[in-house]
Amino acid sequence: MKESEISQYWNDKAEALKTDPSATMKDVILRGMEVEAIGSRLKADDELLDVGGGNAYAGLLWAEQCKNVLVTDFSEKMVEYGRVAITESRRDNINTKQASVLDLSVYARQYSAVTCVRCLINLTSQEEQLAGVEQLASALKPGGRLFLIEGLDETFAAMNSARQAMQLPAISLDWHNRLLPKDKLEAKLTETLTIEERVDFGEYYFLSRIMHPLLVAPEEPTFQGRCNQIARDVWRAGLAKGRFADMSTLVLYVCTKPRHDGA
Ligand SMILES: C[S@@+](CC[C@H](N)C(=O)[O-])C[C@H]1O[C@@H](n2cnc3c(N)ncnc32)[C@H](O)[C@@H]1O
Secondary structure (H helix, E strand, O other): OOHHHHHHHHHHHHHHHOOOHHHOOOOHHHHHHHHHHHHOOOOOOOEEEEEOOOOOHHHHHHOOOOOEEEEEEOOHHHHHHHHHHHHHHOOOOEEEEEOOOOOOHHHOOOEEEEEEEOOHHHOOOHHHHHHHHHHHHHOEEEEEEEEEEEEEHHHHHHHHHHHHHOOOOOOOOOOOOOOEOHHHHHHHHHHHOEEEEEEEOHHHHHHHHHHHHHHHOOOOOOOOOHHHHHHHHHHHHOOOOOOOHHHOOEEEEEEEOOOOOOO
16 A cells, blocks of 8 residues: 555545544544543643644544644645634634654654544554654653554454454455554553553444444444444443453553653
8 A cells, every 4th residue: 555545545535524523434433432532631731732633523622621732634635624624613722734643853842742543554564653653752742641542453353353253244454554563562652651551442342343233134233323322331331341452443542751751
């Protein structure tokens, strides 16, 4: 896969879906859970850089919870529609600009919080993905926090094994996605940061990707179906917290940069 094709893909998505939350993820319930998981950890005085932030849907919600937000994305069309959404919101503590996760040098050590949600999985090699982690960490002030949500190889495979054990077909990865191996990602994060929390969405994956299709077969499950809404409520209530972590394709890493990082 080539960077230019991936860029075209996201420009096309932005043109088609404009400011809609589904422009960057079809499962908008899971998307809402990501926004909640990060939003509940932001602080009122946080200055936030959202990298690969798409059409600023999440950034606008986080702007209600922190001091200010800069959303960046490498797709010019995502930035264009992000600007439309920001103008329509009339908020004055959020802006959007074009930038690649592979070069955040102009933002070095400027932010108390950096978010990056399903952006690194769009890079074309593992080397670039790990270089992206370095860039994200570099944008943090000493003591700042990185909120990184990415998909992992192992948890995606475990979710598919569970499906196959129930005679459901494996879900295939979108052509423009490359998941990260957990050990390599964590090794890279811990070169400069401390991992404080790993937040999973495992019970949602179990209920939405295994129970839901079994319940509605031979119909296809819909992303906004009742079962997925209940799955979100189960996740929110923490009823089975952590028990399905091994099949949570997406994981939120909450990391801190040391107060004295010697840089
Ligand atoms: C799956 S979407 C996620 C968007 C948003 N973070 C969200 O929560 O829905 C991936 C986003 O990453 C952007 N992207 C892909 N490669 C990028 C890169 N090298 N630098 C910055 N953004 C990138 C895409 O344009 C797209 O908006």
